[in-house]
Amino acid sequence: MHIERVRDAASxxxxxxxxxxxxxxxxxxxxxxxxxxxESAKVILRAIRAGHRPRSVLMEEKWLAGLxxxxxxxxxxxHLADADQLEAxxxxxxxxxALAAFERPELPDPAELLATxxxxxxxxxxxxxxxxxxxxxxxxxxxxxxxLVTPRCADPLYRRSVRVSMGTVFQVPWTRLPDWGDAVxxxxxxxxxxxxxxxxxxxxxxxxxxxxxxxxxxxxxxxxGDGLSxxxxxxxxxxxxxxxxxxxxxxxxxxxxxxxxxALPAGPALAADAASALPxxxxxx
Numbered sequence: 264m265h266i267e268r269v270r271d272a273a274s275x276x277x278x279x280x281x282x283x284x285x286x287x288x289x290x291x292x293x294x295x296x297x298x299x300x301x302e303s304a305k306v307i308l309r310a311i312r313a314g315h316r317p318r319s320v321l322m323e324e325k326w327l328a329g330l331x332x333x334x335x336x337x338x339x340x341x342h343l344a345d346a347d348q349l350e351a352x353x354x355x356x357x358x359x360x361a362l363a364a365f366e367r368p369e370l371p372d373p374a375e376l377l378a379t380x381x382x383x384x385x386x387x388x389x390x391x392x393x394x395x396x397x398x399x400x401x402x403x404x405x406x407x408x409x410x411l412v413t414p415r416c417a418d419p420l421y422r423r424s425v426r427v428s429m430g431t432v433f434q435v436p437w438t439r440l441p442d443w444g445d446a447v448x449x450x451x452x453x454x455x456x457x458x459x460x461x462x463x464x465x466x467x468x469x470x471x472x473x474x475x476x477x478x479x480x481x482x483x484x485x486x487x488g489d490g491l492s493x494x495x496x497x498x499x500x501x502x503x504x505x506x507x508x509x510x511x512x513x514x515x516x517x518x519x520x521x522x523x524x525x526a527l528p529a530g531p532a533l534a535a536d537a538a539s540a541l542p543x544x545x546x547x548x
Contacts, residue, residue: 264320264334266327269344272351277342279364280321283353283422286392290418297367299420301430303359304329309430315365322361323349330361359426367420370438373411373446377453380408382527385440385450385457385483387495388415389516395419396427397517398484403431405524407482410437413446447498455481459499460519461491462512466502473526482523484516 269277279298282288293299298318301307304326311317311333320334320341327343334341349357377383384407389395395417402410410419416439418424419432440446450457456477483499485491490513496502505514505522514522 264331264337264339264341267340267342269321269342269348269352272344272348276340277319277321277344277352279319280352280362281354283362284355286421290421293421294367294418298364299367299418299425300422301363301365302357302361302422302426304361306425306430307361307363308333310363310365310433313433315368315433317363317365320361320363321349321352323357326361371436373438373440373449374453376409376411376436376438377449377455380436380453381479382407383409383411383455383481384520384524385446385481386410386412386416387443387483387491388413388486389484390415390417390486392417392421392423393427394515394517395421396424396432398520399424399428399432399435399437401517401521401524403428403435405521406529407524408436410435411440411446411481412437413440414442443492443494443498450481453479455479456500457481457483457498458501458503459483459485459491459495460503460505460523461485461496462504463496463502466504469503469505469523469526472501472503473528476527480527482520484520486516 267276280300283300301310307330317334317337317339319339320330321344322341323346324343327341344352384398384402386395386398399410399419412419419437425432447457456479458472458480460483483491483495485495505519
């Protein structure tokens with residue numbers, strides 16, 4: 264790494280960080296330029312540990328000590344700026360004090376990812392980046408093997424998604440699916456039962472699904488407001504509802520994903536992690 268102090272907030276050297284609050288601009292700019300932005304020292308460290316390569320860093324000097332060792336192997340500029348300069352560049356007050364532009368990793372082929380998975384979460388056209396990030400965090404914590412997102416779903420590597428996920432988007436395998444017509448075939452060819460979360464005359468309860476969960480299960484969650492499309496519901500092998508009280512008919516999609524994942528029997532990833540975390544009792548039952 265090499266240190267550069269920011270002299271001009273409009274400099275091309277920090278252009279990757281300009282106007283970070285403009286969602287439509289960033290959603291077009293970042294994928295087209297093969298980059299994404301990670302925010303906070305913790306998230307930057309998780310990205311590096313996951314094998315992602317930084318192309319530059321922008322931070323207040325007080326964060327340098329905590330990131331210096333991780334950044335040392337990379338021949339990249341580390342731009343140091345004060346809080347006012349950060350705000351002038353990004354368009355908001357950067358409370359976490361550190362940002363990094365990373366090269367986007369190549370996404371895996373959906374068929375290859377499904378070949379080794381047993382439980383996956385599918386996000387159909389969820390456009391809220393906060394919900395996408397929260398779902399990734401639940402997937403990492405509660406043991407699903409992968410996340411698959413439809414072509415119109417919000418970008419899991421958008422800054423807000425990454426931040427809300429607490430960097431777990433770097434730990435959970437994910438990829439984009441083709442259009443749903445082709446995606447159904449991919450899931451069924453890989454042996455997955457498709458369970459769509461929705462209110463329907465033919466829905467079963469979450470308890471019924473959990474009592475006899477298929478070995479390979481794809482849980483499909485839909486967009487805020489409209490829910491799952493008719494195309495998804497017609498293709499689903501099961502439609503599943505979460506029983507609720509007091510006349511409430513739905514939960515926020517991120518909350519629903521957490522409830523469903525927690526209610527199901529532990530998946531392979533979670534079971535392995537739990538087993539490895541058990542203390543050695545010296546043969547005790």
